[in-house]
Each structure stands twice: as C-alpha cells, then as structure tokens.
Amino acid sequence: METTALKSTALSEKHISLGAKMVPFAGYNMPVQYKGLIEEHHCVRNNVGVFDVSHMGEFRVKGQRALDFLQYTTSNDVSKLFDGKVQYSCMPNATGGIIDDLLVYRVSEGEYYLVVNASNIEKDWNWLQSYAAEFGVEMTDESEQTSLLAVQGPNAIKVLQKLTAMDLGEMEYYSFKRGNFAGFDNILISTTGYTGAGGFEVYFPNEVANEMWDKIFDAGKEFSIQPIGLGARDTLRLEMGFCLYGNDIDDTTSPIEAGLGWITKFTKTFVNSEYIKGHKENGTAKRLVGFEMIDKGIPRHGYEIVDATQQVIGVVTSGTQSPTLGKAVGLGYVPTALSKPGNEIFISVRGKSLKAITTSIPFHKQ
Amino acid sequence: MNIPAELLYTKDHEWVRIDGDVATIGITDFAQGELGDIVFVEIETKGETLEEHQVFGTVEAVKTVSDLFMPVAGEVLEVNPELEANPVAVNEDPYGAGWMIKIKMSNKDTSGLLSADAYKQLVG
Numbered sequence: 001m002e003t004t005a006l007k008s009t010a011l012s013e014k015h016i017s018l019g020a021k022m023v024p025f026a027g028y029n030m031p032v033q034y035k036g037l038i039e040e041h042h043c044v045r046n047n048v049g050v051f052d053v054s055h056m057g058e059f060r061v062k063g064q065r066a067l068d069f070l071q072y073t074t075s076n077d078v079s080k081l082f083d084g085k086v087q088y089s090c091m092p093n094a095t096g097g098i099i100d101d102l103l104v105y106r107v108s109e110g111e112y113y114l115v116v117n118a119s120n121i122e123k124d125w126n127w128l129q130s131y132a133a134e135f136g137v138e139m140t141d142e143s144e145q146t147s148l149l150a151v152q153g154p155n156a157i158k159v160l161q162k163l164t165a166m167d168l169g170e171m172e173y174y175s176f177k178r179g180n181f182a183g184f185d186n187i188l189i190s191t192t193g194y195t196g197a198g199g200f201e202v203y204f205p206n207e208v209a210n211e212m213w214d215k216i217f218d219a220g221k222e223f224s225i226q227p228i229g230l231g232a233r234d235t236l237r238l239e240m241g242f243c244l245y246g247n248d249i250d251d252t253t254s255p256i257e258a259g260l261g262w263i264t265k266f267t268k269t270f271v272n273s274e275y276i277k278g279h280k281e282n283g284t285a286k287r288l289v290g291f292e293m294i295d296k297g298i299p300r301h302g303y304e305i306v307d308a309t310q311q312v313i314g315v316v317t318s319g320t321q322s323p324t325l326g327k328a329v330g331l332g333y334v335p336t337a338l339s340k341p342g343n344e345i346f347i348s349v350r351g352k353s354l355k356a357i358t359t360s361i362p363f364h365k366q
Numbered sequence: 367m368n369i370p371a372e373l374l375y376t377k378d379h380e381w382v383r384i385d386g387d388v389a390t391i392g393i394t395d396f397a398q399g400e401l402g403d404i405v406f407v408e409i410e411t412k413g414e415t416l417e418e419h420q421v422f423g424t425v426e427a428v429k430t431v432s433d434l435f436m437p438v439a440g441e442v443l444e445v446n447p448e449l450e451a452n453p454v455a456v457n458e459d460p461y462g463a464g465w466m467i468k469i470k471m472s473n474k475d476t477s478g479l480l481s482a483d484a485y486k487q488l489v490g
C-alpha cells in the first residue's frame with residue numbers, strides 16, 4: 001500500500017466544494033472530473049475551461065552560464081529563446097531515454113524558468129543539480145509555493161483580457177508576459193497549454209489562489225466558463241497527439257523514437273547527444289505512432305499491438321475514445337517499417353485482435 | 367446517491383431485480399458515476415450459462431474499462447438491445463433504461479447478494 005500522504009494544491013478544497021471527483025495523481029489529490037468528462041472536453045474545445053495544474057513543478061535557474069547549462073541538459077536549442085519566449089523541450093538521460101519533458105521560459109539572459117511534470121519534480125531536481133555546480137548556476141525549486149491555472153479554449157482570451165491591461169491578443173504562441181493580472185502584481189501569463197484549444201497558463205503564489213480562481217470565474221461567467229478535470233485534460237492532449245510522460249515517453253524511450261526529433265537539436269552538445277544522434281542518422285527499431293480503431297474497441301495503455309499473424313509487434317502507450325472525433329484513437333510504439341500512416345495493425349483487447357490503422361497526428365486537425 | 371430499496375446488490379456494484387426465476391441485471395448509480403461517460407457495453411454471452419462471479423461482459427468508458435460480473439448463476443436470456451445505439455442510458459438511467467441483461471437463474475440462491483441497506487454501507 002502507498003502510505004505517503006497525498007498532497008493538496010491550494011485549490012483542493014475549492015474542487016471538493018464544486019463537487020469534483022478527486023483522485024490521487026502524481027502524489028496530489030486532484031480533480032479528475034466535475035460534471036462529466038465529455039462535457040468538460042467539449043467545453044474546452046469549443047468555449048473555455050479552467051484546469052488546476054498546480055501540481056506541476058517550477059524551477060528557477062540563474063547564473064551567467066544559465067544558457068550553457070540548459071543547452072547541455074535539455075535537447076532543444078535554448079539559444080533560440082529571447083526574453084518572454086517559451087520552448088518545449090526534454091531532458092535526455094545518459095542511457096538514451098528521457099528524464100522528463102518540460103517548458104523552458106527565458107526571463108532574461110541569465111534567468112530561466114522551467115516547468116516540469118509533477119511526478120518527476122524530485123528526479124528532475126536531482127538530475128539538474130548534478131550539473132548545476134559545473135555551470136555555476138543557482139537553482140530554486142518554487143513548486144510548493146506556486147499555483148498554476150490553465151485557462152484553455154477559444155474564448156479564454158475574452159475572459160482573461162477582462163482581468164489585465166497587458167495586451168494578450170498580441171502574444172504569439174509559446175510566449176509570456178509578466179504584469180498586473182486580476183489585481184495582483186508580477187503575475188506570469190503564457191500562451192501555452194496541453195489541449196490544442198488555445199488559451200493561457202497563469203502562474204501565481206498559493207496565497208492568492210482562491211481569489212485568483214474566483215476572479216477568473218467571475219470574468220468568465222458571461223461565457224459559461226467551467227472547471228475541467230484531469231480526465232478531459234488527457235482526452236484533449238491525446239487528440240493532439242501530445243506525449244504524456246510516464247505513458248508515451250519515459251526513462252527508456254529515445255526522443256527520436258517518440259517523434260520528438262523536432263525538439264532535439266544536434267547543432268549543440270547535450271547529455272548523450274552523440275548516442276541520440278545515432279538514432280536520428282541510423283533510424284530506430286520502433287517509432288511512436290498514432291492510430292485509429294477500425295473495429296469497435298478502445299485501446300488502453302499497456303495493450304499489445306499485434307500483426308495479422310498474432311505476433312506481438314508493439315505496445316499501446318495511450319488510448320481513449322476521442323470526444324471530438326467520436327472514434328477511438330491511440331498512440332503506441334510499432335516497428336519503424338509500419339510507422340507511416342495507412343498501415344493496418346491490430347490491438348489486442350481482452351484476447352481479441354481488433355483492427356486499427358496508423359494515422360498522422362494530431363488526430364484533431366484544426 | 368440512488369440505491370432503490372427493492373433491488374439486491376453485489377460488492378462489484380451490480381444490481382439485481384428478481385421476478386420469479388428471471389433476474390434483470392445492471393450496474394449501480396455509484397458504478398456509473400465512478401466509470402464516467404460510457405462509450406459502449408460489450409456483452410457477447412447471450413445463450414451462455416455462467417456461474418456466479420463469472421464475467422458476462424465489459425463496459426468501456428472514456429477513461430477506463432471494467433468487467434461485468436454475474437451476481438448469481440444463470441443462463442443469459444437477453445441483452446438490452448438499446449445499449450448498442452445508446453450506451454449513455456447506463457449513465458442516465460442505470461436502474462431503468464440502462465439495464466444490461468436478463469438471466470434465467472440456475473437456482474434461487476441469493477444469499478451472496480446485499481440488501482439496499484448493506485450496499486449503501488459499502489459505498490458510504
């Protein structure tokens with residue numbers, strides 16, 4: 001039995017009072033749904049919804065050589081960032097896998113803000129710390145003091161613009177601003193998210209979390225803004241083919257196999273870059289692909305992928321019934337020869353081989 | 367939570383309505399709430415005689431999948447034909463339109479089932 005006490009976010013009581021179904025996730029007591037997953041999913045795709053994702057981890061990195069430090073510990077090209085720009089990246093480990101995927105915010109030349117997965121906070125911290133001294137950078141873990149709301153959906157901008165004088169409309173995708181927001185100074189707001197529905201993420205101290213939540217919901221009332229649970233977060237991200245750490249990528253998957261070549265830049269040296277470059281140049285045995293079910297069934301994490309002769313050829317890493325598309329979709333690793341769209345594969349569901357076809361991602365094309 | 371007093375229940379969150387030697391079986395309001403939005407119900411055991419606790423089908427929700435267990439032994443006589451087109455009936459009306467199977471009970475032994483009060487205690 002797990003004996004570690006569940007952590008709460010600053011908003012856990014709020015979720016419970018709203019009737020959320022709470023579940024343990026990454027060591028936190030988190031809302032998985034309020035009214036219903038499908039309704040919440042559509043609310044974000046078509047309107048606007050709010051996720052409490054305060055469980056995510058935030059590290060601040062400061063130092064003259066902060067850029068060099070991040071160039072070495074992350075896979076994307078951090079030199080492309082400028083003040084106010086955000087980048088999706090991953091931290092490769094020494095054995096060809098991925099420590100975590102993360103967002104890198106450039107605050108200034110010598111200061112960066114990293115946002116990491118809740119389940120990996122300690123692992124990431126220890127890993128980065130092991131290189132911090134070498135590059136003379138100072139790191140602070142702000143995870144426990146920081147709350148984060150993702151306000152997502154096409155109407156998110158209309159809601160949030162009511163709360164700030166900062167021009168949100170001029171912000172490009174994956175950028176951020178800091179300023180007065182909802183009456184609080186020095187609030188960080190970025191055009192990021194994990195839904196493909198557009199919107200913003202707002203970072204603020206725990207002390208103002210309940211007030212911030214209420215102000216956003218007051219501003220969103222005229223748009224019928226809704227709280228959204230982690231259940232819909234998963235279906236929304238999966239429709240976009242976004243990887244989930246622990247499901248689709250982990251300590252054993254190469255960024256190249258996972259289709260993260262676009263954030264893996266060999267114009268610089270980073271942890272294990274020579275080895276991973278080999279994956280890029282010589283190819284890998286398997287690749288992460290998207291697939292749609294042809295036969296009736298829902299793929300789930302861990303189900304086997306088989307060929308027409310029942311030979312196991314891969315594994316499902318994520319799967320669900322897509323509320324937007326009305327069909328079952330999944331991600332999984334298959335032999336590279338089958339990774340192009342249009343290949344027939346079979347998913348082993350409770351002893352039956354159900355036909356599926358590899359498809360391009362995102363599943364949901366905007 | 368809706369737990370009709372006239373039904374019997376299992377620890378696996380099925381309900382049973384007994385009429386002579388025929389039992390109608392479905393999942394409880396609690397169960398449908400835990401599963402969330404149901405996408406389809408797969409029952410391919412029509413005509414089969416199954417033991418108590420044997421799996422008679424599965425229910426697929428967006429988020430998860432769950433087996434369905436026989437509350438009592440019997441032969442599966444009928445599968446709710448409406449669920450094919452409208453699986454959400456299980457969410458919306460678990461004790462009515464969302465019923466799943468009718469069985470001919472192998473015997474009258476219902477000693478393994480829970481009363482509404484006992485089930486209420488189980489799910490708190």
